[in-house]
Amino acid sequence: MNDLASVGVPGRILREGPAVRAALRRAAPALAAYAAIRLLGLAVLALWSAADGKNWHTLLTARWDSLWYTRVAEQGYGYAVQLPNGDVHSNLAFFPLLPWLERGLSALSPLSPADAGMAVAWLASLGAAWALYATGERLHGPRAGIALAALWAALPVGIVQSMAYSESLFTALAAWGLYCVLTGRWVCAGVLASLAGLTRPVGAAVVAAVWITAVVTLRQERAGGVRLRTALRKHRGMPTGVLLAPLGWCGYFVWVGVRQGSATGYLDVQGGWGNGFDGGVAFGAFVADLLSGPGFAAGLGLVVGVGLLVWLYVRGVRRGQPLPLAVYGGTVLLLALTAKGYFGSKPRLMMPAYPLLLPLAAGLAHWRPAPRRLVIGLVAVGSAVYGAFWLNGSGPRDHLPVTPTGRSRSVPGAPGETSRGARANDG
Numbered sequence: 001m002n003d004l005a006s007v008g009v010p011g012r013i014l015r016e017g018p019a020v021r022a023a024l025r026r027a028a029p030a031l032a033a034y035a036a037i038r039l040l041g042l043a044v045l046a047l048w049s050a051a052d053g054k055n056w057h058t059l060l061t062a063r064w065d066s067l068w069y070t071r072v073a074e075q076g077y078g079y080a081v082q083l084p085n086g087d088v089h090s091n092l093a094f095f096p097l098l099p100w101l102e103r104g105l106s107a108l109s110p111l112s113p114a115d116a117g118m119a120v121a122w123l124a125s126l127g128a129a130w131a132l133y134a135t136g137e138r139l140h141g142p143r144a145g146i147a148l149a150a151l152w153a154a155l156p157v158g159i160v161q162s163m164a165y166s167e168s169l170f171t172a173l174a175a176w177g178l179y180c181v182l183t184g185r186w187v188c189a190g191v192l193a194s195l196a197g198l199t200r201p202v203g204a205a206v207v208a209a210v211w212i213t214a215v216v217t218l219r220q221e222r223a224g225g226v227r228l229r230t231a232l233r234k235h236r237g238m239p240t241g242v243l244l245a246p247l248g249w250c251g252y253f254v255w256v257g258v259r260q261g262s263a264t265g266y267l268d269v270q271g272g273w274g275n276g277f278d279g280g281v282a283f284g285a286f287v288a289d290l291l292s293g294p295g296f297a298a299g300l301g302l303v304v305g306v307g308l309l310v311w312l313y314v315r316g317v318r319r320g321q322p323l324p325l326a327v328y329g330g331t332v333l334l335l336a337l338t339a340k341g342y343f344g345s346k347p348r349l350m351m352p353a354y355p356l357l358l359p360l361a362a363g364l365a366h367w368r369p370a371p372r373r374l375v376i377g378l379v380a381v382g383s384a385v386y387g388a389f390w391l392n393g394s395g396p397r398d399h400l401p402v403t404p405t406g407r408s409r410s411v412p413g414a415p416g417e418t419s420r421g422a423r424a425n426d427g
Contacts, residue, residue, distance in 0.1 A: 030129060030149040031149070042056070059391050066164040069094055069164060070099075087274065089272060092256050093269050095201065098120065103116075115164075128168055128175055129152065132152055132354055138183075147364040151364075151379070152357060159387030170202070173196040177193045178209055188241075193245035197250070202331075211242060214238055216323055282341075283346075286343050312356045316356065333356065
């Protein structure tokens, strides 16, 4: 059974300076471990890129989706490119919070929007690491919190956390939002869920975690003989938090729908990119094709990887993972595995599913310091090497690439140059 006891305690919001400083001091070892792992990844990337004749800074700020975010920050929405097959790639596919922050930071500092995006990602990733430490500490103790932050930094595609992408920002908002749910800070949870919903489509997972936890909490109170009005007074701020949570996600969907003149406007935009949800049919066919051809080893690796993710999720739930984390982690995993599109980006799409790492972090917490540090160190080295290899190769493309069979052209009425749109998905 999931532990909702802590959800029922309103908990004191950390507004006082001494409380924040104390929490930061406790998190300092986790933040140091996180920063060390990410700096190792950046150092390996810089060396690899130099040997390959590429610029590490360009790889982090000016390729793939980074270019689309920068264009939104500089020119707003309305840009699209049309592929030779007729598909339309519109920048409406990209949620607005990161471009807003890029625009604001670049206006207040000497940074370009692209560099501002990278700065946001770096700062947000530290915020996410702090939230992961706080979550792990609350559930399994300080060592588990440090291990959780370190494991998240050392994911195979952890280099994306240092790119001008939205994953770090989203994970920070989602993790702190779920921590607020765990500690009964419902209004803060609703605000953070709404902001997460302005960052990525998977913000729906944070909304689901807030809503389902609220419903289950009230049902448990009613089952215990507590009247609804009394339960709502006990869980102060719950109605407000529940109402706030979906505003960002729903607001952007509605805005795109109005702009496109269709209730399914955002889904249509994603369909133009070749994205959507088919229950995992396309992904299953992709794996089956690998298993039946020369890519058998890669297909087998995918099957093993998916099996490991499902096992980690089930193990976490069986060990009593709190309901908001179980709902959120399961929803992120489900959305990632059932989406069609560019399958090489699935590891990146699952990066925000940090609750899947909790069983590993809890297990490592019981190890002696030397073996624990050795394992995390080896994983970090592997992540750094793979990240450099990956980013200098195919990279974290979010969508199907623009193929060399023809040049993209601007959709009539769309501002900007066609070359910028084509570069956004070069590999």
